Amino acid sequence: MEQKTYTISIYSENNVGLLSRVSAIFLKRHINIDSLNTSMSEIEDIFRFVIVAKLTEEQVNKIVKQIEKQIEVIKAFYHTDEETIFQESALYKVKSNSLFEQRQIQNVIKKSHANIVTVNPEFFVIEKTGFREETEQLYNELAPYGLLQFVRSGRISVTKSPMEITHILKEFSK
Amino acid sequence: MSTKPTLSDPKGPITGAEAIVRSLAAEGADLIYGYPGGAIMPVYDELYKFQDHINHILVRHEQGAAHAAQGFARVSGKVGVCIATSGPGATNLVTGIADAMIDSTPLVCITGQVPSHLLGSDAFQETDIIGISTPVTKWSYQITMVEEIPAIIAKAFYIARSGRPGPVLIDITKDAQFASADFSYQPCTRIRSYKPVPPTAETDLVQAAELINQAKNPMIVWGQGVILGQAEEEFRAFVEKSGVPAAWTILGVSAIETAHPLNVGMVGMHGNYGPNLLTNECDVLIATGMRFDDRVTGDLSTYAKQAKIIHFEIDPAEVNKNVEVDVAVMGDVKHTLAAIMPHIETKTYTEWLGRFKELDAIEFDKVIDAEINPTKSGLTMGEVIKTINANSKGDAVIVTDVGQHQMIACRYAEFVQSKSNITSGGLGTMGFALPAALGAKMGAPEREVVAVIGDGGFQMNIQELGTIFQTQAAVKIVILNNDFLGMVRQWQQLFFDKRYASTEMVNPDFVRIAEGYFIDAKRVTEREEMTAAVAEMMKSDKPYLLEVCVEKENNVFPMIPSGASVSDIRLE
Ligand SMILES: Cc1ncc(C[n+]2csc(CCOP(=O)(O)OP(=O)(O)O)c2C)c(N)n1
Numbered sequence: 001m002e003q004k005t006y007t008i009s010i011y012s013e014n015n016v017g018l019l020s021r022v023s024a025i026f027l028k029r030h031i032n033i034d035s036l037n038t039s040m041s042e043i044e045d046i047f048r049f050v051i052v053a054k055l056t057e058e059q060v061n062k063i064v065k066q067i068e069k070q071i072e073v074i075k076a077f078y079h080t081d082e083e084t085i086f087q088e089s090a091l092y093k094v095k096s097n098s099l100f101e102q103r104q105i106q107n108v109i110k111k112s113h114a115n116i117v118t119v120n121p122e123f124f125v126i127e128k129t130g131f132r133e134e135t136e137q138l139y140n141e142l143a144p145y146g147l148l149q150f151v152r153s154g155r156i157s158v159t160k161s162p163m164e165i166t167h168i169l170k171e172f173s174k
Numbered sequence: 175m176s177t178k179p180t181l182s183d184p185k186g187p188i189t190g191a192e193a194i195v196r197s198l199a200a201e202g203a204d205l206i207y208g209y210p211g212g213a214i215m216p217v218y219d220e221l222y223k224f225q226d227h228i229n230h231i232l233v234r235h236e237q238g239a240a241h242a243a244q245g246f247a248r249v250s251g252k253v254g255v256c257i258a259t260s261g262p263g264a265t266n267l268v269t270g271i272a273d274a275m276i277d278s279t280p281l282v283c284i285t286g287q288v289p290s291h292l293l294g295s296d297a298f299q300e301t302d303i304i305g306i307s308t309p310v311t312k313w314s315y316q317i318t319m320v321e322e323i324p325a326i327i328a329k330a331f332y333i334a335r336s337g338r339p340g341p342v343l344i345d346i347t348k349d350a351q352f353a354s355a356d357f358s359y360q361p362c363t364r365i366r367s368y369k370p371v372p373p374t375a376e377t378d379l380v381q382a383a384e385l386i387n388q389a390k391n392p393m394i395v396w397g398q399g400v401i402l403g404q405a406e407e408e409f410r411a412f413v414e415k416s417g418v419p420a421a422w423t424i425l426g427v428s429a430i431e432t433a434h435p436l437n438v439g440m441v442g443m444h445g446n447y448g449p450n451l452l453t454n455e456c457d458v459l460i461a462t463g464m465r466f467d468d469r470v471t472g473d474l475s476t477y478a479k480q481a482k483i484i485h486f487e488i489d490p491a492e493v494n495k496n497v498e499v500d501v502a503v504m505g506d507v508k509h510t511l512a513a514i515m516p517h518i519e520t521k522t523y524t525e526w527l528g529r530f531k532e533l534d535a536i537e538f539d540k541v542i543d544a545e546i547n548p549t550k551s552g553l554t555m556g557e558v559i560k561t562i563n564a565n566s567k568g569d570a571v572i573v574t575d576v577g578q579h580q581m582i583a584c585r586y587a588e589f590v591q592s593k594s595n596i597t598s599g600g601l602g603t604m605g606f607a608l609p610a611a612l613g614a615k616m617g618a619p620e621r622e623v624v625a626v627i628g629d630g631g632f633q634m635n636i637q638e639l640g641t642i643f644q645t646q647a648a649v650k651i652v653i654l655n656n657d658f659l660g661m662v663r664q665w666q667q668l669f670f671d672k673r674y675a676s677t678e679m680v681n682p683d684f685v686r687i688a689e690g691y692f693i694d695a696k697r698v699t700e701r702e703e704m705t706a707a708v709a710e711m712m713k714s715d716k717p718y719l720l721e722v723c724v725e726k727e728n729n730v731f732p733m734i735p736s737g738a739s740v741s742d743i744r745l746e
Pocket residue numbers: 575576577578579580602603604605627628629630631632654656658659660661662
């Protein structure tokens with residue numbers, strides 16, 4: 001079966017151990033996680049994981065069931081790229097003198113719709129949010145000027161369809 | 175001398191250690207297995223004070239505590255409890271926890287931990303037991319604050335026993351055991367994010383019933399779910415009304431009696447000829463509380479492809495995991511089997527049942543007869559089991575270890591009541607039987623408990639003879655000694671050109687070892703003595719060890735070679 005990029009969204013109670021329970025499910029099946037992000041969700045006290053991995057539909061289906069089986073997990077979903085709106089953020093730290101000495105770099109920044117987060121005499125930091133190709137393109141364009149640091153976040157995503165967690169929680173309390 | 179504590183609610187704050195013991199008592203855990211050490215000593219001090227309420231059994235190795243708690247749980251249907259210190263005490267539990275996880279046994283395991291201010295400092299006997307046990311527990315939690323104790327222990331018992339049962343580990347730092355807080359105990363009945371039993375859809379019931387009613391050659395395969403769900407009566411009613419021949423997985427056996435006319439034997443690698451072959455001929459396969467383990471299915475691409483498959487299951491993650499099913503009836507089998515009854519037509523399948531009988535006759539001629547009625551000199555494992563049956567009238571709890579003796583015992587032991595076969599199925603843990611038999615005897619003291627163990631596996635938890643001696647639990651231990659790691663030797667013979675790499679054992683004198691523990695013991699090598707010795711053992715009301723020297727190089731058949739189809743089952 002064909003592998004695809006799937007985004008797994010998990011709504012859970014906050015628990016110290018849950019992250020390792022979830023990653024153990026991948027480890028046990030010898031599957032790589034491409035990115036993982038945890039944050040608060042739209043509901044108070046409920047947390048959200050967003051995990052991206054390349055899987056077959058059969059694999060993702062079974063993994064999501066194993067995730068849902070964990071005591072603190074309220075609900076888990078999986079979606080393809082077409083079914084989600086997703087973004088990643090990247091930060092690029094560059095030497096300040098290149099900003100002033102190489103006029104080209106200013107064009108690069110402008111063209112890429114990146115933001116300058118901070119500038120000081122030694123370095124400046126650019127932030128770019130978008131698809132993987134966009135943050136990668138900016139990386140390639142900035143690399144020749146010397147990148148002091150580069151970092152990219154995990155994918156965050158929302159789905160086009162509703163997730164109805166509030167409704168599911170009500171079901172649980174029945 | 176201070177007066178002995180009672181279980182009524184304490185006035186004023188108590189220590190965490192006392193709260194742990196009171197919480198266990200509140201859950202009805204009056205029999206627990208464990209081993210003391212630094213990080214759990216405050217709890218042991220309280221166990222000393224509460225010894226009139228909780229009987230703590232000192233095992234000889236923490237693995238023994240976990241398996242004993244499993245044996246207790248499986249024979250009684252209650253939650254088994256074991257307790258250990260931090261570090262090596264906790265890691266020694268892990269095999270038993272993994273075994274309980276894969277065989278869905280409800281356990282609450284309590285481990286001591288270094289004081290919270292030392293966590294992460296590589297303190298003496300600090301080990302990350304939560305991290306180590308995460309993949310093999312249904313749930314785990316580390317308590318660092320005394321106030322958390324009653325609620326977390328309540329949650330632990332609820333999670334361990336509800337839905338699909340499993341092991342829970344609670345790690346408690348020593349400072350939380352020493353600190354004090356007010357105590358009141360509220361059992362846990364609900365967790366917001368946890369739905370132990372999925373809802374049953376009426377449409378699935380109706381669809382399943384239609385398939386069953388229209389079937390020409392249906393077959394049931396039932397597993398431990400029937401026993402875990404305490405659904406034996408509902409299951410029997412379903413089998414008898416539908417008239418469908420029913421086969422069992424190794425963990426399902428004893429849910430209905432061996433002699434039941436619709437009981438057609440065991441499926442799987444060393445199961446019976448009929449149910450394995452006919453799995454690939456039935457038109458509707460009704461899987462009931464089982465999970466299509468690979469030892470049951472063999473090659474999945476040739477497993478029951480011709481059949482419509484119905485799956486009665488409590489765990490959504492098991493549905494379509496190994497085998498795609500046509501109808502999944504979700505829920506607790508006690509409920510779903512009762513709910514489907516009004517839709518089921520009363521039927522009999524005389525001709526189809528006849529097919530099972532024909533194949534039984536072939537298996538009897540080719541395999542069974544020589545195993546249970548041998549004429550050649552040299553004892554077989556099967557005739558020993560047959561002799562145990564004759565003495566127990568099928569009413570004993572048979573606890574088996576892992577290997578050839580396990581397969582022979584499960585194939586030939588007869589059962590008249592449920593919860594009578596305790597074995598390590600999913601994990602295949604050698605060393606399981608001796609401690610599990612102790613736990614089983616203590617969980618059902620009125621029942622005869624016979625442990626059937628290989629010479630290899632016996633030596634994996636042999637130290638528990640000490641616990642059996644100290645408790646005088648009247649466990650009957652039968653060592654089927656072939657001086658080999660027999661099951662591995664069988665595979666070497668069949669698949670590795672008889673290269674017997676590291677499977678031959680030079681064994682000690684098991685009788686003298688038992689005698690060293692003041693346990694009555696006997697060794698037999700001849701048929702005539704064996705029959706008498708089994709009878710003598712069964713009559714004893716004390717622990718007893720019987721070593722039976724059996725043929726060294728016998729094989730277990732039938733056999734589905736690993737990775738082969740159930741249709742390729744071999745009789746020789
Ligand atoms: C802890 C553990 N280690 C290794 C094995 C692999 N194994 C399965 S059966 C077996 C042989 C068991 O020998 P014995 O206890 O003498 O039983 P027999 O097969 O001879 O009846 C072995 C080594 C296992 N199941 N468990």
